Amino acid sequence: MSTPFIRNHQYNVIKKQTEFLLKTLRTVADRKVLETVRFRAAANIVEAFDDLTKDQQQMLEQITTFETAYDFQRYLSALEPYLEPYPPITLKQIQKLFPKHKKLKVPDLQSIDFRYVTYLSWVDIATGRLFIVYPFEGQFIGIEGRITPTNKKGYCLFCNRHQELAFLTVRTKASLDNYSSIGQYVCMESHGCNQGITNTEALEKFILSARK
Incomplete structure (x- = not known):
């Protein structure tokens, strides 16, 4: 069973980084620049968390391996089960x-x-x-x-x-x-x-x- 660890504002950071990385992939041809942007995106995501397990960090850092809009959408969808919802309130x-x-x-x-x-x-x-x-x-x-x-x-x-x-x-x-x-x-x-x-x-x- 998935253990939630991603709060809404952290998920927004992830979405923002995927959008920026996808835009870069579509407009930049230089492989060195692309690699730098990839790893900067992953670092920005990890920095949004105070504490991560090794598995959680590896899961988030998968962003560095994607190429297409479909890849990034699958990545975001795969993270949804790990979203930590607003506490129950009546x-x-x-x-x-x-x-x-x-x-x-x-x-x-x-x-x-x-x-x-x-x-x-x-x-x-x-x-x-x-x-x-x-x-x-x-x-x-x-x-x-x-x-x-x-x-x-x-x-x-x-x-x-x-x-x-x-x-x-x-x-x-x-x-x-x-x-x-x-x-x-x-x-x-x-x-x-x-x-x-x-x-x-x-x-x-x-x-x-x-x-x-």
């Missing part, structure tokens, strides 16, 4: 994260493929609020904030892609009686953000700051 667990919202609108959890989710997010259009649920060190963290469309493209804090952005403002408790706000530009559409995120550092830093 509607009640989500509701407990946002106790002030008695009629919290939550997406249909049954319709989500959690293998490709780094952070769970949705917008309540009626209130103009964005909700984020993120698993961190064995527990779920929930934050909410006001979301304002900018109608402009820019770089998302979470996935670092050039996309249509919104400004997210989260109110935080600075002290016993004082509140402050933090804000960042993020993707308007979280599904695409989850498909593009390759590093969780900025996301985690924002969430940990916002929950204080």
Whole structure:
């Protein structure tokens, strides 16, 4: 039985490297350049993981042996059984994260493929609020904030892609009686953000700051 070890953002790194390598194979004829790009792609993938077994590393490094789009697609498909999904979460667990919202609108959890989710997010259009649920060190963290469309493209804090952005403002408790706000530009559409995120550092830093 396959033991999952690839998180969504790491799988996105792998996809990004396969796309870059395939593009290079189609446009570069120099074999030395191709070999350099092959092994750089494999190194970039391995560096996305903190800990790998020998077998896991060898599996990922197979990317250096492929030539065609079909080869790369088979490679990605073969890795899917090793995807580590977002931890199981129930509607009640989500509701407990946002106790002030008695009629919290939550997406249909049954319709989500959690293998490709780094952070769970949705917008309540009626209130103009964005909700984020993120698993961190064995527990779920929930934050909410006001979301304002900018109608402009820019770089998302979470996935670092050039996309249509919104400004997210989260109110935080600075002290016993004082509140402050933090804000960042993020993707308007979280599904695409989850498909593009390759590093969780900025996301985690924002969430940990916002929950204080």
